[in-house]
Amino acid sequence: MGKTLAEKILSKKSGGDARAGDIVIARVDLAFAQDTTGPLTIRQFQSGNFKRLANPKITALFFDHAAPSPNRELANDHQLMRRFAKEAGCLIYDVGSGVCHQLVAESLAKPWDVIVGADSHTVTAGALGAFATGMGSSDVAVVFALGKTWFRVPETIKILVSGELPPGVMAKDLVLQLIGSIGADGATYQALEFGGEGLTNLKLSDRLTVANMAVEAGAKVGLFPSDRITKEYLNRQKRGEDFQPLTADYDASYQRTINISLAALEPTVAQPHQVDNTALARELKGTRIDQVFIGTCTNGRLEDIAAAAQILKGRKRHPRTRLIVAPASAQVLLDAIGAGYIRSLVEAGAVIMPPGCAACLGLHQGVLAAGESCLSTANRNFKGRMGSPKAFIYLGSPATAAATAITGEITDPREVL
Amino acid sequence: MLKGRAFKFGNNISTDHIIPGRYAYLRSNLPELAKHVMEDADPDFAAKVTKGDFIVGGSNFGLGSSREHAPLVIKMAGVNAILAKSVARIFFRNAINLGLPVLICDTDGIDDGDKLEVDMAGGTIYDKTSGQKFSFSCLPEIMLDILNKGGLVPYIQKYGDFRL
Numbered sequence: 001m002g003k004t005l006a007e008k009i010l011s012k013k014s015g016g017d018a019r020a021g022d023i024v025i026a027r028v029d030l031a032f033a034q035d036t037t038g039p040l041t042i043r044q045f046q047s048g049n050f051k052r053l054a055n056p057k058i059t060a061l062f063f064d065h066a067a068p069s070p071n072r073e074l075a076n077d078h079q080l081m082r083r084f085a086k087e088a089g090c091l092i093y094d095v096g097s098g099v100c101h102q103l104v105a106e107s108l109a110k111p112w113d114v115i116v117g118a119d120s121h122t123v124t125a126g127a128l129g130a131f132a133t134g135m136g137s138s139d140v141a142v143v144f145a146l147g148k149t150w151f152r153v154p155e156t157i158k159i160l161v162s163g164e165l166p167p168g169v170m171a172k173d174l175v176l177q178l179i180g181s182i183g184a185d186g187a188t189y190q191a192l193e194f195g196g197e198g199l200t201n202l203k204l205s206d207r208l209t210v211a212n213m214a215v216e217a218g219a220k221v222g223l224f225p226s227d228r229i230t231k232e233y234l235n236r237q238k239r240g241e242d243f244q245p246l247t248a249d250y251d252a253s254y255q256r257t258i259n260i261s262l263a264a265l266e267p268t269v270a271q272p273h274q275v276d277n278t279a280l281a282r283e284l285k286g287t288r289i290d291q292v293f294i295g296t297c298t299n300g301r302l303e304d305i306a307a308a309a310q311i312l313k314g315r316k317r318h319p320r321t322r323l324i325v326a327p328a329s330a331q332v333l334l335d336a337i338g339a340g341y342i343r344s345l346v347e348a349g350a351v352i353m354p355p356g357c358a359a360c361l362g363l364h365q366g367v368l369a370a371g372e373s374c375l376s377t378a379n380r381n382f383k384g385r386m387g388s389p390k391a392f393i394y395l396g397s398p399a400t401a402a403a404t405a406i407t408g409e410i411t412d413p414r415e416v417l
Numbered sequence: 418m419l420k421g422r423a424f425k426f427g428n429n430i431s432t433d434h435i436i437p438g439r440y441a442y443l444r445s446n447l448p449e450l451a452k453h454v455m456e457d458a459d460p461d462f463a464a465k466v467t468k469g470d471f472i473v474g475g476s477n478f479g480l481g482s483s484r485e486h487a488p489l490v491i492k493m494a495g496v497n498a499i500l501a502k503s504v505a506r507i508f509f510r511n512a513i514n515l516g517l518p519v520l521i522c523d524t525d526g527i528d529d530g531d532k533l534e535v536d537m538a539g540g541t542i543y544d545k546t547s548g549q550k551f552s553f554s555c556l557p558e559i560m561l562d563i564l565n566k567g568g569l570v571p572y573i574q575k576y577g578d579f580r581l
């Protein structure tokens with residue numbers, strides 16, 4: 001019997017024959033925390049008297065969730081992290097570098113890696129064929145110290161994609177549609193594995209968006225094979241030597257298979273207050289929006305900003321609708337400036353935030369008031385996430401966000417293309 | 418035997434219900450952070466909960482963020498254990514890693530305010546108010562071991578490594 005992507009990676013990293021349901025101890029290739037989970041990770045590390053890191057070169061701290069620090073308390077947390085990084089000699093990505101998951105994709109993740117991060121969206125690196133998953137501070141602190149952790153090898157749901165995305169439809173619509181159909185706990189304790197001939201039509205940026213939201217269906221990982229598109233991306237990032245092919249065996253065993261035709265997808269929106277509460281954008285026409293937010297580890301990449309800028313170029317945001325854009329990394333920001341996207345966005349009335357998580361989790365840079373509605377390109381719309389528990393968060397693609405910014409109400413981007 | 422009162426919640430209680438992201442600035446000030454436990458699910462929970470009580474959820478309890486502060490503030494509130502039909506995986510590991518029991522069982526028959534008695538070794542829950550008895554599924558051995566050592570950090574301190 002062949003193996004799924006998850007079984008292959010965990011077999012290699014545990015040095016055994018890992019099969020769904022087994023409990024294994026696996027070597028970890030990268031462990032990290034960010035500025036809202038890092039302080040507790042450091043304190044757990046210290047409370048265990050672990051003294052030193054297993055390997056400082058595979059240990060990283062990121063400053064993205066509240067960056068630059070918006071208040072004294074978080075400034076103190078940043079200071080604690082900088083001191084720890086200096087003493088321990090680990091990698092540090094300070095304020096302005098970008099969102100941890102984007103930086104992991106750009107600079108650190110490799111096919112066949114096992115990656116753990118004290119952040120649920122660590123699954124993003126599954127786009128590069130890495131078994132990447134979110135954990136809490138205690139788990140990550142122990143990985144910092146030992147360089148390994150335990151896993152239950154997950155069963156896998158195979159997602160077979162075919163065809164090509166139509167104009168105005170983005171990878172975000174694919175993953176929202178998927179979560180809407182299987183539910184917010186549709187893949188709990190399981191792996192999502194993507195395959196099918198349609199994968200050749202999904203760029204690495206698309207795959208990052210899809211893998212990023214695997215956790216919104218409860219999945220442990222969202223895995224893509226490592227193929228020509230992975231190789232081209234790593235080459236562009238000047239990391240060609242990190243490429244290794246990775247494919248699932250033809251006779252691997254899957255819990256179930258779901259077929260998705262990319263051509264049949266339409267712009268999709270998750271309504272408050274759950275990610276699986278999906279509807280088509282056109283069905284929500286007339287829903288007034290106070291703030292549009294484009295960015296995050298889900299949709300803050302160059303391709304996302306390009307999609308928004310192309311729609312907004314030469315147009316203005318609706319006077320009642322604020323437009324906030326946060327590039328996912330410094331590299332994205334520089335590339336977006338170079339391509340003229342930032343100019344188009346600012347001329348359309350956007351405010352540009354520093355690379356980081358920005359408004360995504362209600363700490364700064366676009367906190368919502370009671371009764372306000374936001375159309376966000378992020379991955380989560382839970383009650384209270386972006387500020388007031390009486391605010392309403394809708395999730396959509398960068399194209400849907402740009403179209404919505406123009407009209408001031410939820411708009412199918414195909415109406416403004 | 419654990420004894421206490423049930424606080425019943427619905428399905429899909431997220432980590433933002435348990436401890437909203439907007440309070441991240443209090444994460445290094447745990448006594449202040451803990452005052453907001455379950456705030457967006459029940460604003461009065463922190464005032465009502467007493468030591469030994471149980472949180473009873475539906476399906477997919479604890480979905481969302483990896484913040485370990487979610488089970489941490491529940492533990493700080495004195496909650497004995499979380500009972501739910503299913504629990505999101507990161508929250509599940511985080512709770513066990515802090516020594517907070519998570520019991521997977523059918524919670525439909527338990528109502529808010531019911532008096533519960535939980536026999537951890539026997540794997541049973543007795544609802545004194547309704548007179549019903551429930552059983553809960555056992556944890557994988559490694560999780561049970563971590564729980565019995567009081568959490569992951571004490572477990573590693575004792576063994577120096579993971580044990581299968």
